[in-house]
Every structure is written in structure tokens, then in C-alpha cells.
Amino acid sequence: xxxxxxxxxxxxxxxxxxxxxxxxxxxxxxxxxxxxxxxxxxxxxxxxxxxxxxxxxxxxxxxxxxxxxxxxxxxxxxxxxxxxxxxxxxxxxxxxxxxxxxxxxxxxxxxxxxxxxxxxxxxxxxxxxxxxxxxxxxxxxxxxxxxxxxxxxxxxxxxxxxxxxxxxxxxxxxxxxxxxxxxxxxxxxxxxxxxxxxxxxxxxxxxxxxxxxxxxxxxxxxxxxxxxxxxxxxxxxxxxxxxxxxxxxxxxxxxxxxxxxxxxxxxxxxxxxxxxxxxxxxxxxxxxxxx
Amino acid sequence: xxxxxxxxxxxxxxxxxxxxxxxxxxxxxxxxxxxxxxxxxxxxxxxxxxxxxxxxxxxxxxxxxxxxxxxxxxxxxxxxxxxxxxxxxxxxxxxxxxxxxxxxxxxxxxxxxxxxxxxxxxxxxxxxxxxxxxxxxxxxxxxxxxxxxx
Numbered sequence: 210x211x212x213x214x215x216x217x218x219x220x221x222x223x224x225x226x227x228x229x230x231x232x233x234x235x236x237x238x239x240x241x242x243x244x245x246x247x248x249x250x251x252x253x254x255x256x257x258x259x260x261x262x263x264x265x266x267x268x269x270x271x272x273x274x275x276x277x278x279x280x281x282x283x284x285x286x287x288x289x290x291x292x293x294x295x296x297x298x299x300x301x302x303x304x305x306x307x308x309x310x311x312x313x314x315x316x317x318x319x320x321x322x323x324x325x326x327x328x329x330x331x332x333x334x335x336x337x338x339x340x341x342x343x344x345x346x347x348x349x350x351x352x353x354x355x356x357x358x359x360x361x362x363x364x365x366x367x368x369x370x371x372x373x374x375x376x377x378x379x380x381x382x383x384x385x386x387x388x389x390x391x392x393x394x395x396x397x398x399x400x401x402x403x404x405x406x407x408x409x410x411x412x413x414x415x416x417x418x419x420x421x422x423x424x425x426x427x428x429x430x431x432x433x434x435x436x437x438x439x440x441x442x443x444x445x446x447x448x449x450x451x452x453x454x455x456x457x458x459x460x461x462x463x464x465x466x467x468x469x470x471x472x473x474x475x476x477x478x479x480x481x482x483x484x485x486x487x488x489x490x491x492x493x494x495x496x497x498x499x500x
Numbered sequence: 501x502x503x504x505x506x507x508x509x510x511x512x513x514x515x516x517x518x519x520x521x522x523x524x525x526x527x528x529x530x531x532x533x534x535x536x537x538x539x540x541x542x543x544x545x546x547x548x549x550x551x552x553x554x555x556x557x558x559x560x561x562x563x564x565x566x567x568x569x570x571x572x573x574x575x576x577x578x579x580x581x582x583x584x585x586x587x588x589x590x591x592x593x594x595x596x597x598x599x600x601x602x603x604x605x606x607x608x609x610x611x612x613x614x615x616x617x618x619x620x621x622x623x624x625x626x627x628x629x630x631x632x633x634x635x636x637x638x639x640x641x642x643x644x645x646x647x648x649x650x
Contacts, residue, residue, distance in 0.1 A: 215551035215558075222558040226565050227527045236583035253584065254576055255526060257569055271585040300616055302586040302640050358642025365617030 228260035238304045240267040250304050269304040273365060276315055278322045282375060289335040290375040295349070296368050297322055303361025310360040318357060322367060325352040335374070342369050461495060468493070504553065506546060509539030530568070534561030586640050589615045593636045593650055600629040600647075609635055609647060621645045 232255055233239050239251040241263050248263060258265070280294035299318060301307045311317050329348050330338050338345070349367045357364055374382060453460045516532030537560040538553055548556070581588040592615060600607030600623060609623040615637075623645045629635060635647035 211549070211551035212554070215554035219554045219558045222562055223531065226530065226561065227525065230525070230527050230565070232524075232526055235580070238585065252587070253578070255569075255573060272583040298617065300585060302616070304585070354643045358644075363616045363640070363643065 225260050229257050231256045231258055231265065236270065236272045238269050238271050239265045240269060240304050240308055242266040247305055247309065267304070267308040269301055269308060271301050271304065273298050273300045274315070276319055276322070278319055278326070280371070281323055281327070283327050283330040283338075285330055285333055285335045285338050287334045289378050291330065291335065291338060291372060291378065292375055293326060293330065293372040294370050295322055295326060296370055298365040298367075299357070300363050300365055301361060302363050306359070306361030314357075314360055314362060317360070318353070318362070318364075321353050321356055322349065325349055326369075328352075335378075339372060339374075342372060345369055345372075461491070465491065504550065506539050506542035509535050509542060509553070509557075511539075513537075513539060527565075530564040531557070531561045533564045534558070589640065589645075590637050593634055594621075594647075596623070596629045596633045596635055596647075597631055599631050600625045602626060602628060606644065607631075609645060616640075623647045625649070 231239065231251060233251045233253045235253040237253065239256075241248045241251060241258055243259075243263050247266075251258070251265075276297040276299060278295040278297060280292055283291055283293055285291060297318060299314075301314075307314055326345070326349060329345055329352065333341075333345075346367055346369055349369075350364055353367070354364050373379070513532045513535030516528050516535060518532075520526070520529040520532065534557050538557045541556065542548055542553070578584070578587075592611060594609045594611040596607055597610045597620070598608035599605070602625060606622045606624055607629060608620055610620050613619075615621070622643065623635070624641075625635065625647050627649060629647070629649060634650040636650045637645050638648050639646040
């Protein structure tokens, strides 16, 4: 009887101490309810709660929590569709508010970030949305901070991970970029051709000018040559005239000899079978001399 | 029924203490220590009845537990505030950069090292603070810090 009572008592002591001592690991806080009502929050380390009255209702993680915000389609102000996702870092600063103020803070914040992201990007043009990530981030944090404050949660940062156009938009943008490049290529090619044509024309012009100059020079020299030739002929004639003087007979003789030689050559040539000879060679030669 | 010798209790106690290593609940160790005390007490009084031994064991175990919480727990200090939510920022001091005029006008306070992801926070205070005053964080209420003049 005595032993039995003592054993039961011992069991009770054991259970009481076992249930009363609570060790909270660093990075957590335990929310204690006394008879169903919030009583206190246990800090990391060794804690004692009154068994039978107090229960650990929630184990709250007080480390920073990273929330992966799933990718979603957002329509920009200029009706382009872009895909965007984000990551949020939150920290629970008031465990009772976080557990009693909202049923599930991670789902709530995830949805809040998604809707805020939609409304912020919805006010921007596609190009702005793609280029000003930092601004989106800041506005996003501002937008959700006030809402989550009542839940005892601080949003440390919200980072936009990816922000990219949807597939069809991406194709269109690529086409636009490709067209732009093609346009530039065409312009460059045309400019090249134009430059080549101008250079060719200039070359042709230069060549023509040089040719004309050459012709002019050649003609000039030709004329000069003719003048020199004429001068030489005049000189020769003058000299011949001077040499002949009044001694006509040797001249007549020389001329006659030449004449006869010419007639002989004429008669010997293959295609002249009929040769008309003047009857009076002397007179003919004299006629040549103009006497 | 075999007679229980004094050293049975001591061995039982030491086994319980050793069990604490395997099951870190920080409760078994006190029962172990209690059992050791019972064993040592049986050295001068070997004829203690079993019920008395059990009661003594329960008594000693409770005593050890209470002793720990009363005497030793106050020496357990937080060596780091990392991951302890608001405790990590309470007590930090910063410079007021925008005047606080209670009860309606919030000011802004700036810290050298960012707190919870921000260098600047809106702040409220019971007394008026002007820019340049040093202030200490008392609490965080939503996204507003409650501060006091340092």
C-alpha cells in the first residue's frame, strides 16, 4: 500500500517535471497558452511552464524566413504580358501577433506580394518594368510593409528574381530586334554602295579628264610637229630654190630622172598593165617645174 | 523481495544522468542526481523502507529542479540575440534625422548598421526629439520604432 502510493507519487513528480521543463532552441520562440488563452512567449533556453495549466500552442521560427513568390503573368500599362517572380525575406518580430493575427502568414504574404507586384508593374510600361527593377523592389516593400505590420512581421527585403516577357512577347521583341539589325545592315550596305558608286564616278571623271588632257596635249604636240614639219619643208624648199637658182638644167635632169624612174616603177607594178606615157618627157618635167 | 543496497541507487542515478546525454530533455539528470542523493543517504540509514526511498527520490529530484531554476538559471544569459526577432534590435541606438513631435508627428531615425534590412526607420517617442538627438530603441510596433532619448 505504502509502496504503491509512493510509486504513483513518484510517477506524478516525474511527469510534472518532464512536462514543466521546456527547452527552446535558439531561433525559435514558443507561444504558451494558459487554459486556452495567451499567457507568455518563451525565449530560447531553459524555461518552466506550469504543467496541466500551460500548453505550448505554437512553435514560432524567429529566424529570417525566405518566401519564394511563385512566377506569375503580369500585364503592363502598354498591354504587354511579362512573367515575374520574387523572393521575400521576412522576420517575425512579435510571435503572438503573427500566430493570432493571421491564420497562415506565409500564404498571406506570398499572396500580398503577388497582388502588389501585379498592381505596381501594371502602372508601368514594358520597357520601364524591364529596366527599373530597383524601383519595383522599393515600391513593393513599401506597399506590403504596412499590411504585414499588424501581424508582427517585418519585411526585410523583397527581391525580384526574374522579370521577363512572356514567350510570344519575347518572340515579338526578338523579331523587332532582328528587324532593327536588318535595317541597320541594309543601311550600311546601301551606304557602302553609295560610297563605292561615288568613288567609281570620281575615278571615271578623273580618268576622262586625264584622257582629255592627254588628247589635248597630244593634239598640241601634233600641231607643233606639223608646224615644225611645215617649217622644215619651207626651209627645204627655200634651200632647194636657193640651190637651183637659175641653174635649171641640173634640176630638170634630176627631176627627169626621177620621173622616168617613177614611170618605170609604175610599169613594173603588177596591177597596171596599161601605162600612159607622155609623149614629151622634157616638156612634162618642165611643166612640173612650172616653166 | 531482494534487499536494495545503497549503491543500487547510486548506479541507477548515474545511469539516469548518462541517459540525459542521449535524451536531451534536461529533466532526467535531476532524477539521476536525486537517485544519487537517496543512495548516499542510505549509507548511514540502510534500513529505509522502499516507499520512503521512493518518496525521498521524488523529493530530492524536485529539490534539484527547483534549485536549478531558483539559483542557477539567472546566470544563464543570452550570448547572442541572433534569430531572436525584436530582442535583436531593442536597445540599439541611432541618430534622429527628422524631428519627432508627439503625439502625431512621426520622425525618422538612422542607424549605422542596418536593422532588420533597413538603415532608416520611422519612429515615435513620448517626448519631442529633434534632428541630431541620440535615441535608443524600446520596441517595434508594426513598421515604426518606439524610441527614447538616450
